[in-house]
Amino acid sequence: MRSDESIAAIATAPGRGGVGVVRVSGSLVPAMMEKILGKRIAPRNASLCDFLDATGGAIDRGIALYFKNPHSYTGEDVLELQGHGGQVVLGMILARCIELGARIAEPGEFTRRAFLNDRIDLAQAESVADLIDASTASAARCAMRSLQGEFSEKVRDLVSALINLRMLVEATLDFPEEEIDFLAEGDAVGKLGSIRDKVNAVLRSAQTGSLIRSGIHVVFAGQPNVGKSSLLNRLSGEEHAIVTDIPGTTRDVIRQSIEIEGIPFHIIDTAGLRESEDPVEKIGIARTREVIERSDMILYLADCSRGLDEEDGKILASLPGLPRLIVYNKADLSGKPAGIEMDGSVRLSAKSGEGIDSLKSRMLELFSLHEPAETQFVARQRHVSALRDADAFLEKAGKATQAEVFAEELRLAQDSLSRITGEFTPDDLLGEIFSNFCIGK
């Protein structure tokens, strides 16, 4: 992948549409413009032009936009040709650009160039893809906030606080005889503590941001016949899962995505857990155990008239230590009111729908997602890990007894944070990040 090559791609989604866009970026753009449009057009003006083939015949007529470097998305010369949105005609325009020396862009290559030319940092570049992939309006708003740089700004604040502290400590290293006094006077330990608090606050936001981006995987577990599939159907509003009064009805893992106050939840209905001799049901139960391991939370369902019995106790003890919510179903049969209990469990009826709102509210509460959308930004697991690493280095710095060690841990913490915005990111990671983008972005 060479940055001195000009790249071209169809930027609009495949299919039919009123308008389709072919985008070109690179140093060949001015020369290409003369050939395709028959003239040079002024930057940042919409020009109605014929798009010409090699013989001078018109392929299409549309709007051409020229962005002169560095004032463009990629920071290079960019030409956008807005033609009619048909795959054949757009393919012909693209082929003409290739004929004139551009090559087909790789996925995310326009955004990668924007990053390499310092138009945006890495967290912002990732939020471009997150905005395109957002599955709820909240996720889109949060991605937009990251794209505007809110998350990057928080990270940069942390980095500059660390740099200040490092300067203080490194000055101490230059005057070793004054070591103790210098650190004490400058309150290095106090400053370290306040930076750690800030790192942890950003970490919590990033964890939430990562859940908003990718959604929360909730697995329904419980004994057979307690109403797991009925609850899935109730929450999704459709009859996805088969419901019968025969215990052991569900065998395959059934997945359905829903939205609660803008947060995506991926609900997974599973085979009821019990000792079974039925070979098919046994496979279903093994699969249940596997998906539980990979989920973010367990919603454990029990029959409200029975409560948690000995068998439930055994099953619960065997489940991994994820956030869990106990739900007592079939409230309609028990005569007890639906709602949230003192211990945080929820009583509801999948059949009548009573108590479903309480359930949704508890699901949000479990992840502190009650008022997320207005201040939140999106984040990725990669960012969460980088913040955790930074915190671990700061913790080690706090235990250091020598100024050299203290300074080194601070440096490592700073490097971890810089991975988020991309000042310190290996090439193969960049390759992986951008390869998940769509073509033309």
Ligand SMILES: Nc1nc2c(ncn2[C@@H]2O[C@H](COP(=O)(O)OP(=O)(O)OP(=O)(O)O)[C@@H](O)[C@H]2O)c(=O)[nH]1
């Ligand atoms: N009265 C009442 N019946 C319910 C309620 N929820 C489920 N049922 C009934 O309970 C039975 C079992 O429901 P399912 O949803 O299939 O239960 P399940 O937990 O998925 O069962 P398995 O797939 O066998 O593990 C069915 O006859 C449902 O109609 C409820 O809230 N009230």
Ligand SMILES: [Mg+2]
């Ligand atoms: Mg079921």
